Amino acid sequence: MGSLFRSEEMTLCQLFLQSEAAYACVSELGELGLVQFRDLNPDVNAFQRKFVNEVRRCDEMERKLRYLEKEIKKDGIPMLDTGESPEAPQPREMIDLEATFEKLENELREVNQNAEALKRNFLELTELKHILRKTQVFFDEAAPTLTLTRSRYQQMADSQKDEEQVQLLGEEGIRATQQGQNLKLGFVAGVILRERLPAFERMLWRACRGNVFLRQAMIESPLEDPSNGDQVFKSVFIIFFQGDQLKTRVKKICEGFRATLYPCPEAPADRREMAMGVMTRIEDLNTVLGQTQDHRHRVLVAAAKNLKNWFVKVRKIKAIYHTLNLFNLDVTQKCLIAECWVPVLDTETIQLALRRGTERSGSSVPPILNRMQTFENPPTYNRTNKFTKAFQALIDAYGVANYREMNPSPYTIITFPFLFAVMFGDLGHGSIMMLFGLWMILKEKPLAAKKSDNEIWNIFFGGRYIIFLMGAFSMYTGLIYNDIFSKSLNIFGSQWRIVYNTSTVMDNKVLQLDPGSDAYLQYPYPFGMDPIWQVASANKIIFQNAYKMKISIIFGVVHMIFGVSLSLLNHRYFRNRVSILFEFIPQMIFLIFLFFYMVLLMFIKWFKYSASNVAPNSSACAPSILITFINMVLFKAPNEPTKNCEAYMYAGEGFFEKLLVIIAVLCIPWMLLGKPIHIMRERKHQNLKPIEPVENGDAEVGLNAQEHGGEAAAAHGHDNEELSEVFIHQAIHTIEYVLGSVSHTASYLRLWALSLAHAQLAEVLWNMVLAIPLKKSGFSPAILLYLVFGAWAALTIGILVLMEGLSAFLHTLRLHWVEFQSKFYVGAGYAFQPFSFEAILEAGGQAATEE
Amino acid sequence: MALAALPLIIFTVIWGVVGIFLPFVVPKGPNRGIIQCILMLTAACCWLFWLCCYLAQMNPLIGPALNKNSILIIAKEWGNNIEDN
Known part of the structure; x- marks a missing residue:
């Protein structure tokens, strides 16, 4: 099986x-x-187990590999992923692996350290180069003629736009230069982050009371910060001042603003010489730096080839030792x-x-x-394959089956997409969904290899077979509903004819065709809905509601009866005769005598009443099934029939219905008391003969327990329970079933409701969006149509396929979890999690x- | 009684083949039971769905109410001429 x-x-x-x-x-x-x-060894904590050391070593290896992986990703080197899984290495190979990783890590760390030191050096030299270049300009300008200095100060003052300070500065400046001819001006040069510069300037001004003179120039190209590799913009500055006191103060401020100061010779010749020296050193450094980077790259490329492989190996070793930690040591x-x-x-x-x-x-x-x-x-x-896996996941999301219990998923494979399709029935929307599913199935291997992190995509991809089947069934139900993007197909030719003459047609706004006359050809459209109903805007919904409500109930009742029948298979498998007698049989009778009878009434109504028939069977005499059913349950006589009609659909209906209801009601105490009383009597029986061996006999216990472990457990379960608990349990079960049958039957009406909503939404979308340009002729509506089609297509996919699809999916899920599975499924087991x-x-x- | 025999026979046979005949010829293998189950359920669901739609239209109690435009278009497109008298 x-x-x-x-x-x-x-x-x-x-x-x-x-x-x-x-x-x-x-x-x-x-x-x-x-x-x-x-x-x-559940009592032994994780640190006291036998192979803790090995696990720890694996953790350490994994850490090293992660470090390597990070470095590889930083450099953007592609990692070779062959997808193959090497066998777990021998324990002695672990030492080799450890040594390899250790070596790699150390090498990499060393290279990184060197590279950082070199980069720092490089930065310093570059900054110095800029300083020498920029300050050259300052020194050239500093030819100390009074007028030049003045005008220069004026410029600076202008930029500050503060009249009072201009004056002050000007005077001071003059004084400074005058004195400068006697006293020597000192200066410091350095580099500072550009965004710190305004604050730095202000601070200098305040702290030195304007007695220093600062010139600055931007370094156009960004410099690399060696500590974190960021690109930063910096500026060169030079500060002129007088005297040692100011010098210390200026240096302090520079320190505070993290400005780097560089020695800068005063004589132009020295500066030139220094600049030459710096240039050559930068060049040397560049070669060394390049070699370091090359080396690092080589190391990483070599590591990238094996990295995935190593990860697999290390993880396997770790898993093995974890498992070995679960074992017990023999005394020896x-x-x-x-x-x-x-x-x-x-x-x-x-x-x-x-x-x-x-x-x-x-x-x-x-x-x-x-x-x-x-x-x-x-x-x-449950042994699943790629097709059944998704369906099994739907069931497991509700609850993992008990051991050896009937698994609903084989039936769900069809009933789930089918019930979905009843709500989603539209040939157009169904084919979009089906094609999407088909595409995912055909491209299965390349798509699976991609391993996307996108959660929504993974859900879609995991459910590709469900999506495909849902789409395929929606196409079928769409054909039956004769709905394709809210329009219909006239394949076999409508069975309705317009029999009115021109004047009648022209004079009346709305005309109803009479099904009793020649307008109806007396044979229904052979496959699905007659296309005429799609254009019957006035009473299409009335007709379709009657039809869709009936099929919802019909399929609902059949689905529930199917669920109850599955419980029979369960009871038989677990040899639970008591449950068959006191649960399955009354449940089945209850469901069939009340709700399946209602389904039969629907069929009788379809066959018996027709517009073309005479009085007792004419369309005017057709009773409402719902009212009939309510009257039946309440033992109420039907309302006084109208002229020529009959109160009942067939002779003896009143008596027959009363009989059905009475038997169905009798099933309630049967379910409620049968099982507890049976258990009670059995126990009394056992108490009278206490020494009698267990049912199976001692010798057979072993064999039977093996084959039917579940059954043994179930039987034991009852023995331990208090009798009052058995009663309460059974009462809850019975009430749940009886009330459930009513509410679940009503719940299947969601098939009708969602299907109606879907069809209406599609129609509204067509009429409100696409129909507007379609109804006009000419050139500009054609352009409009082009644009509007985009909107219509987007809304169709986004709302009608995606959102409506999601809502129908959730309703279907509920119908399976609650209405179907509550009839037979316990779902209180735990899943098998193999070491893999x-x-x-x-x-x-x-x-x-x-x- | 307006039950045409032909469509009833055709669709019953089609779904009968799917649901009753095909399960017997499913190749042996670990998934045979599942495939049989799928075929039978598909046939049962689809047949019943078609049957309900067919029976619901068999003896219509109401006829479609059409507005003038629809009638004229039907007359033109479905080759259903309106008599003058």
């Missing part, structure tokens, strides 16, 4: 591994990914003991993997895999990208 219908049979195994072989065996099992290990210290959950069908493969591991490690003693008895609930393991390198590497890769 297909494995997806129920979860895999699992068994708890004990695994004895030779100490030397343990590493290789666990590595093989990790490649296989079919074994879930249990923690045998020669053997590791593990406990694990294993799918029964795969024991053979696991044995093989263990043997391979032993051979690889060269150990002579084979590992031992022992099946164990347990009363614990095994984990739920694949999963670990995927998780590791994702964590790395998030950082």
Whole structure:
């Protein structure tokens, strides 16, 4: 039987591994990914376990690799990702790896340090070069003629735009220069960040009371800050002052503003010489710097080739030691003991993997895999493929199935897209969705290889098969609804004819065709809705509501009956005869006698009443199904029929309906009391004969418990429960079911509501947007049409396909989780999480990208 | 009674083939059960959906109410001439 219908049979195994072989065996099992290990030392904290040291070494290696990765990314070197996964290396190779990483890291750190020192040096020299170049101008200008200085001061003062200061400065300036002929002017030159300059200037002015003279010039090209690699703009300045006191003050201020001062010789000849020296040194430095960068690049390129590979290796080693930490040491210290959950069908493969591991490690003693008895609930393991995975994820999002419980996902594969399509039915929108899904399926491999971080895209891509099926079914339902972008197709020719003559047509604004006359050809449109309804703007909705409400209820009731039938399979599998007798049968009767009967009434109405029929079966006599149903449940006689009509749809209806309701109501106490009373009597029975062996007999316990672990657990469950609890439990269950049947049936009306909303929205969009230019003729509406089509297409995709699709998706999800699964699904199990390198590497890769 | 036999037979046969015949010829393999389940459910859903639509229109209780423009366009486009008298 297909494995997806129920979860895999699992068994708890004990695994004895030779100490030397343990590493290789666990590595093989990790490649296989079919074994879930249990923690045998839950009390031991993480730091006291056996292989803490190894795990720590792996962590250290991983840190180094991350450092390398960061440096590689900084330089923009492409990393080779072959996508292959190398086997976990032998433990002794770990030392080699460690040494390699250590060497690489040290080399890189050294290179980086050197590069930084060189860059700092380079910066200093460049700044000095600029200073020498710029100050040359200042010194040239400083030929101390009075008028020149004056005018120069005037310029500066102008720029400051402060009249009072101009005066002051001018006088002082004059004085300074006059004295300057006697006293020697001192100066300092340096470089400062450009944005600090105004504050620096102000501070100098204030602190030295205007007794210093500052000239500055911008360095046009940005300089690189060696500490963080940023590009910064700086300015050269030179300050002239007089006397040592001012000198110290100026130097202090420079220090405070982090300005770098450089020695600058006074004599022009010295300066020229110095400039030459600086130039040659810069050139030398450039060559050295280039070589350093080359070296770093080479190291990184070599590392980039292997980086992914190393990551995989290190992560695998770490995972293996983590797993080994879960194991128990044998008393003799020669053997590791593990406990694990294993799918029964795969024991053979696991044995093989263990043997391979032993051979690889060269150990002579084979590992031992022992099946164990347990009363614990095994984990739920559904073997999925890429197609069923997404559907299984939808189910698991609600709750992981109990062990060996009926799994709803095989049925969901079709019912989910189908119910979605009932709400989303439109050939146009459906084909857009289908094509999108198809594109993702066809481009599956290249798209999957990209590994995008975009969450929304990943959701779409993960659900590509769901999207494809939803689109395909929407196309079918769209054909049946005869809706394509709110218009319809007339494939087979409408079954309605216009029988009115010209004058009638011309005189009346709205004309209704009479279905009893020749206007209706008496045979329905063979496939889907007659296209005439799409243009019947006056009463299209009335007709379609009647139809869509009915199909919502019909499909809802069928869906629920299907759900209840699945519970029968569950009860039979777990040999739960009591539940079949006191739950399944009354539930089925209740559902069929009330709600399926209503569905039958709908069919009867479709067949029996027609506009072309005479009195008792004419269209005027057609009863409302809803009113009939309400009257039936309330035991009310139908309203007095109008002339010539009959109160009931068929003879004996009144009696038959009363009978159905009475039986259905009797099902309630049956559900409510049956099971608890049965359990009560059974217990009394057991108390009378206390020494009798367990049902199965001692010898068989082992076998049966293995095959039907779930059943045994279920039976045990009832024994421990208080009887009052059993009653309360059953009461809740019954009330939930009875009220649920009513509310769930009504809940399926959302199929009608959403389908109506979707069709109406599409029609409004067409009429309000695209129809406007289409209704006009001429040249300018054509251009308008071109633009409006863009808007219409964008709204169609954005609102009708995406948003409406999302809303229909959520409603479908609810219909499955609540209305369908509540009939049979418990979903209180826990998922099987095998030790698998694949999963670990995927998780590791994702964590790395998030950082 | 206005149940035309032909469409009923055609669509029942089509979906019958999908839902009853095809499941027997699904190749053996680990996914056989799933494919059978998919085929049968698809056929059941699609057939019932078509049937409901067909039956709902079989004996219409009301006729479409059309406005003048629609009538004239139908007359022109669907080759349904309006008599003068």
